[in-house]
Amino acid sequence: MSASGERLASALATHAPAPARRRIHPFDDESWLGRILLAPAVVYIVALVGFPFFLAISYSVSDATVGSTTLHFVGFRNYAQIFQDPTFWRSLRNAVVFTGVSQVLVVVLGKILAMAIYADFPGKWIVRFLILLPWVAPISLGSIGWLWIFDPVYSVINWSARALHLFRGGFWPIWLGQPDLAMASIILVDVWRLLPLATVIILAGMSSIPQDIHDAAAVDGAGFWRHLFRINLPLIMPIMLVALLFGIVFTFTDLIVVYVLTRGGPFDSTQVIASYAYFTGVQGGDLATGAAISLFLFPVLVAVAIVFLTIAKRTEVT
Amino acid sequence: MATVETRRLTKRFDSGNAVDGIDLSVREGEFLVLVGPSGCGKTTLLRMLAGLETPSSGDVLIGGRVVTWLPPRKRDIAMVFQSYALYPHLTVFGNIAFPMRAAGVARADVATRVQKAASMFGIERLLQRKPRQLSGGERQRVALARAVVRDPVVFLLDEPLSNLDAKLRTSARDELQQFQRRLGTTTVYVTHDQVEAMGLGDRIAVLDHGRIHQLGTPRDVYHDPADTFVATFIGSPPMNLLQNGRMLSGVRPEQLLPRAAFDRDDAIVPFPFTVNRIEYLGADRLVYGTLDAPRADTKVIARLPSMITLPIETGRRYDFAVRERDLKHFDRESGRKLERAA
Numbered sequence A: 001m002s003a004s005g006e007r008l009a010s011a012l013a014t015h016a017p018a019p020a021r022r023r024i025h026p027f028d029d030e031s032w033l034g035r036i037l038l039a040p041a042v043v044y045i046v047a048l049v050g051f052p053f054f055l056a057i058s059y060s061v062s063d064a065t066v067g068s069t070t071l072h073f074v075g076f077r078n079y080a081q082i083f084q085d086p087t088f089w090r091s092l093r094n095a096v097v098f099t100g101v102s103q104v105l106v107v108v109l110g111k112i113l114a115m116a117i118y119a120d121f122p123g124k125w126i127v128r129f130l131i132l133l134p135w136v137a138p139i140s141l142g143s144i145g146w147l148w149i150f151d152p153v154y155s156v157i158n159w160s161a162r163a164l165h166l167f168r169g170g171f172w173p174i175w176l177g178q179p180d181l182a183m184a185s186i187i188l189v190d191v192w193r194l195l196p197l198a199t200v201i202i203l204a205g206m207s208s209i210p211q212d213i214h215d216a217a218a219v220d221g222a223g224f225w226r227h228l229f230r231i232n233l234p235l236i237m238p239i240m241l242v243a244l245l246f247g248i249v250f251t252f253t254d255l256i257v258v259y260v261l262t263r264g265g266p267f268d269s270t271q272v273i274a275s276y277a278y279f280t281g282v283q284g285g286d287l288a289t290g291a292a293i294s295l296f297l298f299p300v301l302v303a304v305a306i307v308f309l310t311i312a313k314r315t316e317v318t
Numbered sequence B: 001m002a003t004v005e006t007r008r009l010t011k012r013f014d015s016g017n018a019v020d021g022i023d024l025s026v027r028e029g030e031f032l033v034l035v036g037p038s039g040c041g042k043t044t045l046l047r048m049l050a051g052l053e054t055p056s057s058g059d060v061l062i063g064g065r066v067v068t069w070l071p072p073r074k075r076d077i078a079m080v081f082q083s084y085a086l087y088p089h090l091t092v093f094g095n096i097a098f099p100m101r102a103a104g105v106a107r108a109d110v111a112t113r114v115q116k117a118a119s120m121f122g123i124e125r126l127l128q129r130k131p132r133q134l135s136g137g138e139r140q141r142v143a144l145a146r147a148v149v150r151d152p153v154v155f156l157l158d159e160p161l162s163n164l165d166a167k168l169r170t171s172a173r174d175e176l177q178q179f180q181r182r183l184g185t186t187t188v189y190v191t192h193d194q195v196e197a198m199g200l201g202d203r204i205a206v207l208d209h210g211r212i213h214q215l216g217t218p219r220d221v222y223h224d225p226a227d228t229f230v231a232t233f234i235g236s237p238p239m240n241l242l243q244n245g246r247m248l249s250g251v252r253p254e255q256l257l258p259r260a261a262f263d264r265d266d267a268i269v270p271f272p273f274t275v276n277r278i279e280y281l282g283a284d285r286l287v288y289g290t291l292d293a294p295r296a297d298t299k300v301i302a303r304l305p306s307m308i309t310l311p312i313e314t315g316r317r318y319d320f321a322v323r324e325r326d327l328k329h330f331d332r333e334s335g336r337k338l339e340r341a342a
Helices: A003-015 A030-060 A078-084 A086-119 A124-136 A137-148 A156-163 A179-207 A211-219 A224-252 A256-261 A273-282 A285-294 A297-314 B044-050 B092-102 B109-122 B136-148 B166-183 B193-201 B216-223 B227-231
Strands: B003-015 B015-025 B033-037 B056-061 B076-082 B154-158 B186-191 B204-210 B211-217 B240-244 B247-251 B268-270 B273-281 B284-291 B301-303 B318-324 B328-331
Touching: A003 B216, A030 A285, A078 B044, A086 A124, A086 A179, A086 A224, A086 A273, A124 A179, A137 A156, A137 B056, A137 B154, A179 A211, A179 A224, A179 B056, A211 A224, A211 B044, A211 B076, A256 A273, A256 B240, A273 A285, A273 A297, A273 B136, A297 B003, B003 B044, B015 B211, B033 B044, B033 B193, B044 B056, B044 B076, B044 B186, B076 B136, B092 B109, B092 B136, B109 B136, B109 B186, B166 B193, B186 B193, B193 B216, B204 B216, B204 B227, B211 B216, B227 B240, B227 B247, B227 B328, B240 B301
Parallel strands: B033 B186, B033 B204, B076 B154, B154 B186
Antiparallel strands: B003 B015, B003 B056, B204 B211, B240 B247, B247 B328, B268 B318, B273 B284, B284 B301
């Protein structure tokens, strides 16, 4: 420091108030304020995610039932048991099919829908609002609505199709009572439920592409398909993966649609991991086995999350 | 190479006419600059030439063919955007190759033509990079390479130099003009910068409020402005305009000189004013002043080259003058140019 600098510093020091004895209020101290503001979220996650998770792990290696008051450690007996259980494998396969098919449909339809409502047209606002409605409706109420739509006697689909002469003679599908149709039905409901979120996420991704890029592609000679596959899709791929990640997590862990519509039936043809864990652990009273089944959700979801976040990072374009 | 023409071309937006019945004709191989203040409709006009904007009425012709309703890809044009609009997910090679792949050029040809275009702009070593790894000047070259690679009949350039820093802009301007001369491709260039317009254009179209005020060579536009808008828009500092009865008289700042600077036999008009402020710019001095009463509210600017060493102080009155033939006259009402000594 130069001489003049030192003079200035000492002048400032003598005139500055003596270091305050008073403690800074925690709200004025950023390190404390940060902790205070984070605390509710941390407490919430620990109490509602962390604690149940470790409880499930401890149940899965015990002999807990709904009625028991003490736990005994039984090692991996419950896991050995579910590996022998064909219904478990069937549930796992169903969960993968249910999630896979519905998410492919959600992403493809979400992209198409987003492109349709990306363009400017009168009444755009109301269309966007209507598309979002299934997302804001409670899942259970929406599913009950679909239960009526798929009703074996009163199904509005069947009666409409018959009135339009599409179903002839004795053709009368029992939507939730025939194995293939039951799976198709729960996939349909899941797509209906998740499509709005995916559409809105993809729409946000599309809005983030500068108009100049589209204009350049148009001038450079790209037609619709080339523009879609070479410019549009690669640019929104990271954000589409986020939509897909959400969709997979929501669908793979979902219990409500299956519970309300089919209870896993007929013949376990729509049984998924979440519903099987619930029926075994809570309704069947075998908490230990139920916990072991439900823990199979965890590694799958972690793997999915890691894979997608890695891809999203790699394809990041900006 | 082709001509570009517009006939009564109009674009209406809710707020009014962005382009208002423009008739424009660009000659084959010409470098035409559209210049005007922001919001004058120059970019909208260019976008209509490109087919990115649909005209409300009127026609666009490229090479004598009406293309008004053709999509951009069927017009055989190339465009460079202000933002360069490089595809961020593609490499430089992918960006330059894109228009050819869209046109279905064979794979082997694509590679050789990309190489050729890249070497034209000295960016061969950047071919494997992504746009985000390039500097502003490199991005601009990639955008130009992408435009030339397809051999379009017309180049449309929308302020391609405005994102470069001042030093780079000068050299880029030079290169741009050289390469246009070499290719001889008809070029329409949009800018708000009148220095760029003067320096680049074979002809300049000065636009305001969706209309062309004047279309002419840089020399015409500067020395013989069609109206007061052109007179004040082109030239920095702008032309001095003074009320002179029922007309406005205009004089360029560099033509307003101390009386002593003129030859004795020059026909001059005396122009005394009081100096308020002097800006020393190195090569020139800008002298700001106000006229004598009763026109003391009229401000004038004179630009003195460094050869004129006459000392000037603020607050004093000096005898300036202008050659009579350098004076321009405009109608006070319409602003249109009047023929001499009206």
